[in-house]
Amino acid sequence: MKILLTGGLGYIGSHTAVELINSGYDVVIVDDLSNSKIEVLDAINEITGVKPKFYQIDVCDKQELVKVFEENSNIFAVIHFAGFKAVGESVKQPLKYYRNNMDSTFTLLEVMEKFNVNNFIFSSSATVYAVSEVMPIDESFPLGASNPYGRTKLFNENVLIDYQKANPDFNVILLRYFNPIGAHESGLLGEDPNGIPNNLMPYICKVAVGELDHLNIFGNDYKTKDGTGVRDYIHVVDLAVGHVKALDKLVNNKNYGLGIFNLGTGIGYSVLDIVNTFNKVNSNLVKYEFAERRPGDIDKMYASPKKAEEELGFKATRNLEDMCKSSYEYQKNHKEKK
Numbered sequence: 001m002k003i004l005l006t007g008g009l010g011y012i013g014s015h016t017a018v019e020l021i022n023s024g025y026d027v028v029i030v031d032d033l034s035n036s037k038i039e040v041l042d043a044i045n046e047i048t049g050v051k052p053k054f055y056q057i058d059v060c061d062k063q064e065l066v067k068v069f070e071e072n073s074n075i076f077a078v079i080h081f082a083g084f085k086a087v088g089e090s091v092k093q094p095l096k097y098y099r100n101n102m103d104s105t106f107t108l109l110e111v112m113e114k115f116n117v118n119n120f121i122f123s124s125s126a127t128v129y130a131v132s133e134v135m136p137i138d139e140s141f142p143l144g145a146s147n148p149y150g151r152t153k154l155f156n157e158n159v160l161i162d163y164q165k166a167n168p169d170f171n172v173i174l175l176r177y178f179n180p181i182g183a184h185e186s187g188l189l190g191e192d193p194n195g196i197p198n199n200l201m202p203y204i205c206k207v208a209v210g211e212l213d214h215l216n217i218f219g220n221d222y223k224t225k226d227g228t229g230v231r232d233y234i235h236v237v238d239l240a241v242g243h244v245k246a247l248d249k250l251v252n253n254k255n256y257g258l259g260i261f262n263l264g265t266g267i268g269y270s271v272l273d274i275v276n277t278f279n280k281v282n283s284n285l286v287k288y289e290f291a292e293r294r295p296g297d298i299d300k301m302y303a304s305p306k307k308a309e310e311e312l313g314f315k316a317t318r319n320l321e322d323m324c325k326s327s328y329e330y331q332k333n334h335k336e337k338k
C-alpha cells in the first residue's frame with residue numbers, strides 16, 4: 001500500500017518512513033531539502049534495505065506535485081510533515097510561515113482531490129493548546145496558539161476539519177505531538193538542526209560533544225518541582241510508531257471521518273530531569289547555568305495519552321534514558337561523519 005510522505009527526510013518524517021517500511025508499507029517521499037539532507041535517504045535504505053522513491057520538490061509547486069501523483073498511481077494516504085518549524089523565525093517572518101505552511105496543505109488537498117486520494121494524516125503540535133493550569137491536557141482542551149508557527153498548525157487543523165466536513169469520503173487524523181526527542185537506535189537518523197539549536201535536546205547534545213560551552217536553563221523559578229520547565233518528551237521512534245497506528249486505523253476503517261490525537265507519554269519531566277538523566281546515562285558532564293526565562297515559555301505541559309491508547313492502540317514504550325542515550329549516540333556519530 002502506497003503512502004506519500006511530504007517532508008519525509010526531516011527528523012520525524014524519516015523515522016516514520018522507517019517504521020512504515022518495516023510495517024510493510026510502500027513509501028514515496030517528497031522533500032525540498034530546505035531543512036534536511038539527501039543522505040537521510042541512504043540512511044533509510046541502510047536501516048530498512050529499501051530506498052524509497054524520492055522527489056526533490058516543494059509541496060507548494062502544484063505542477064510538480066501533480067507529476068508525483070501521476071507517476072505513483074493508487075496512493076492510499078498522505079502524511080504531511082513538510083513545513084517550517086522555528087518559532088522565533090515565525091515571529092520575525094510571519095508571512096513566510098503563513099504562505100508556506102498553509103499553501104502546502106491547500107495544494108496537497110487540491111491535488112489529492114484530483115486524484116481521488118482520500119486519507120490524510122497531519123503533523124500537528126501540542127502548541128495548538130491554549131495555556132492551561134490543568135494537566136494533563138486532553139484533546140478537548142481549549143485551543144489557542146501564541147505565535148505564527150503555532151497558528152499555522154491551528155489554522156491547518158481548521159482547514160482540514162472544514163474540508164472533511166464538506167467531503168464525507170475524506171478521512172483525516174490530526175496528530176498533536178508533544179516534545180519529540182531521541183534518535184533511531186542505529187545511530188543513522190536523528191536531529192541535527194543548522195546553527196545554534198533552539199530546542200533543549202539538540203542544544204544539550206551540542207554541549208555534550210563540545211560544540212557549545214554550556215546549556216542555559218531558561219528559568220528556575222517556575223511553579224514546578226525543581227523550578228525548571230516541565231514538558232512531555234516522547235521518543236521520536238515512538239512518535240513514528242504512532243503514525244503507523246493512525247494509518248492502520250484509516251486502512252481498517254474506510255469511512256473513518258475525523259480523528260484528533262495527542263501523541264505524548266503522559267509524563268512530565270523538568271529540564272533538570274533531562275540534564276541529570278543525560279549526564280548519568282552518557283557518563284558526560286553537560287554544564288549548565290540558570291538564565292532568564294525565555295519569553296513565551298510556560299511552566300508545565302504534558303499530555304493525556306489515553307485517547308490514542310484507547311482508539312489507536314498506541315502507547316509510548318521508550319523511556320527517558322533511551323531518549324538521552326540515542327540522542328547522544330546520533331550526535332557523536334554524526335559529528336564524526338561531518
Ligand code: UD1
Pocket residue numbers: 087088125126127150178179180198199200201203215216217218219228229230231271294296297
Ligand atoms: C518548542 C516550541 C513549540 C514547538 C516545539 C517543537 C517555543 C516557545 N515552543 O516547545 O512551539 O512545537 O518546540 O519541539 O519555542 N530550554 C532551556 N534551554 C534551552 C532550550 C530549552 O532551558 O536552551 C527549556 C525550555 O525553557 C523548556 C524546555 O527546555 O522548558 C523545552 O524547550 P524546547 O525544547 O524549546 O521545547 P518547547 O519550548 O516545549
